[in-house]
Amino acid sequence: xxxxxxxxxxxxxxxxxxxxxxxxxxxxxxxxxxxxxxxxxxxxxxxxxxxxxxxxxxxxxxxxxxxxxxxxxxxxxxxxxxxxxxxxxxxxxxxxxxxxxxxxxxxxxxxxxxxxxxxxxxxxxxxxxxxxxxxxxxxxxxxxxxxxxxxxxxxxxxxxxxxxxxxxxxxxxxxxxxxxxxxxxxxxxxxxxxxxxxxxxxxxxxxxxxxxxxxxxxxxxxxxxxxxxxxxx
Amino acid sequence: xxxxxxxxxxxxxxxxxxxxxxxxxxxxxxxxxxxxxxxxxxxxxxxxxxxxxxxxxxxxxxxxxxxxxxxxxxxxxxxxxxxxxxxxxxxxxxxxxxxxxxxxxxxxxxxxxxxxxxxxxxxxxxxxxxxxxxxxxxxxxxxxxxxxxxxxxxxxxxxxxxxxxxxxxxxxxxxxxxxxxxxxxxxxxxxxxxxxxxxxxxxxxxxxxxxxxxxxxxxxxxxxxxxxxxxxxxxx
Numbered sequence: 001x002x003x004x005x006x007x008x009x010x011x012x013x014x015x016x017x018x019x020x021x022x023x024x025x026x027x028x029x030x031x032x033x034x035x036x037x038x039x040x041x042x043x044x045x046x047x048x049x050x051x052x053x054x055x056x057x058x059x060x061x062x063x064x065x066x067x068x069x070x071x072x073x074x075x076x077x078x079x080x081x082x083x084x085x086x087x088x089x090x091x092x093x094x095x096x097x098x099x100x101x102x103x104x105x106x107x108x109x110x111x112x113x114x115x116x117x118x119x120x121x122x123x124x125x126x127x128x129x130x131x132x133x134x135x136x137x138x139x140x141x142x143x144x145x146x147x148x149x150x151x152x153x154x155x156x157x158x159x160x161x162x163x164x165x166x167x168x169x170x171x172x173x174x175x176x177x178x179x180x181x182x183x184x185x186x187x188x189x190x191x192x193x194x195x196x197x198x199x200x201x202x203x204x205x206x207x208x209x210x211x212x213x214x215x216x217x218x219x220x221x222x223x224x225x226x227x228x229x230x231x232x233x
Numbered sequence: 234x235x236x237x238x239x240x241x242x243x244x245x246x247x248x249x250x251x252x253x254x255x256x257x258x259x260x261x262x263x264x265x266x267x268x269x270x271x272x273x274x275x276x277x278x279x280x281x282x283x284x285x286x287x288x289x290x291x292x293x294x295x296x297x298x299x300x301x302x303x304x305x306x307x308x309x310x311x312x313x314x315x316x317x318x319x320x321x322x323x324x325x326x327x328x329x330x331x332x333x334x335x336x337x338x339x340x341x342x343x344x345x346x347x348x349x350x351x352x353x354x355x356x357x358x359x360x361x362x363x364x365x366x367x368x369x370x371x372x373x374x375x376x377x378x379x380x381x382x383x384x385x386x387x388x389x390x391x392x393x394x395x396x397x398x399x400x401x402x403x404x405x406x407x408x409x410x411x412x413x414x415x416x417x418x419x420x421x422x423x424x425x426x427x428x429x430x431x432x433x434x435x436x437x438x439x440x441x442x443x444x445x446x447x448x449x450x451x452x453x454x455x456x457x458x459x460x461x462x463x464x465x466x467x468x469x
Binding site: 123 | 322323330346349399
């Protein structure tokens with residue numbers, strides 16, 4: 001009984017992990033870049049940008065999924081462009097699930113990244129510049145290593161969020177068993193169909209993964225450290 | 234360049250203006266320095282903007298207007314719209330707290346500027362050069378340590394070695410000796426004196442201590458308040 005449930009859970013678990021993995025790569029690349037920009041920018045609009053990019057965290061997932069459908073659907077601007085340029089269709093596909101999960105987890109990645117970059121003592125970065133190291137070198141050899149733990153804790157949180165993503169994924173990718181039916185969607189379907197044993201096993205499975213990830217976040221979260229004192233002018 | 238030519242052309246020729254405004258105060262810096270003396274100390278009360286002068290020369294602070302020429306090279310000129318990046322100025326700037334990189338070993342800190350790109354790995358020859366400078370400052374035995382594990386004097390030697398290895402045009406020191414105990418202070422003054430002679434470069438140093446000026450045989454420039462702004466009194 002449990003064995004068959006476990007076997008049935010493997011495909012959705014694998015899909016969930018795949019979606020979360022690629023979604024995390026996407027949100028990590030864009031999240032770290034945006035976090036770095038927001039940490040360094042003195043532009044007046046930077047907090048508006050921050051707020052806009054936080055929206056996926058507070059919008060109802062169905063609303064987000066709806067927007068994604070409008071944008072990436074066959075009638076949507078981006079959807080038509082993607083289809084014409086690359087022959088890619090996001091609706092009812094695993095790629096759509098990945099994009100949805102990436103957007104949902106994005107705020108969880110860029111916000112800690114911004115905080116981590118802001119906590120790097122700017123004088124260390126200045127020291128690098130005075131020593132002749134290029135801006136790219138300063139980022140790679142000073143800012144990133146010093147912000148690393150904060151960034152990774154955000155990326156791990158983003159991964160967990162992507163793993164559990166339900167609403168927006170269902171809206172754009174649907175629930176096609178073996179293709180777009182991730183673990184959280186499969187649990188919903190199992191409960192609806194009265195397959196309680198399957199739901200039990202899958203819920204336990206995803207809970208274990210989430211707890212392990214949270215422990216990882218706790219371990220990665222940097223201890224509060226004193227920032228450099230105000231410099232004499 | 235012989236001694237006479239040096240006397241004719243000031244190595245430090247700057248005139249900068251910078252206004253900072255915060256919610257409840259306004260700070261105006263207006264400093265002109267033309268100096269032929271190869272060793273200068275910048276003195277004046279706390280909060281008057283001595284560090285800002287060093288930062289402007291290093292390229293870490295952009296003045297509102299003016300010009301900066303160091304060793305005959307134009308660093309900044311607001312009329313021409315010229316402002317060299319810190320990377321191109323090649324100055325040796327000693328931060329007040331040394332700004333050593335906490336995630337790197339002493340050896341990697343000293344060799345940090347030998348590579349300017351994203352790839353920071355030292356070649357064998359560069360590593361030898363870094364070790365040579367560590368030996369020069371008697372800290373070779375600390376090569377694999379992290380800066381955190383070092384005493385104040387050792388950290389300062391690392392910071393000096395990190396600048397010296399790049400053969401800077403000028404040494405800019407921001408209150409280098411104030412945090413050291415008297416014995417160490419004496420030793421570090423001699424280190425800096427030896428380094429200036431060895432590299433044959435000029436010095437501009439911020440300090441509160443008249444003894445620093447005497448020990449390094451330097452000429453004093455005093456910043457003071459006049460008409461609500463900071464000006465340099467006895468520039469040459």
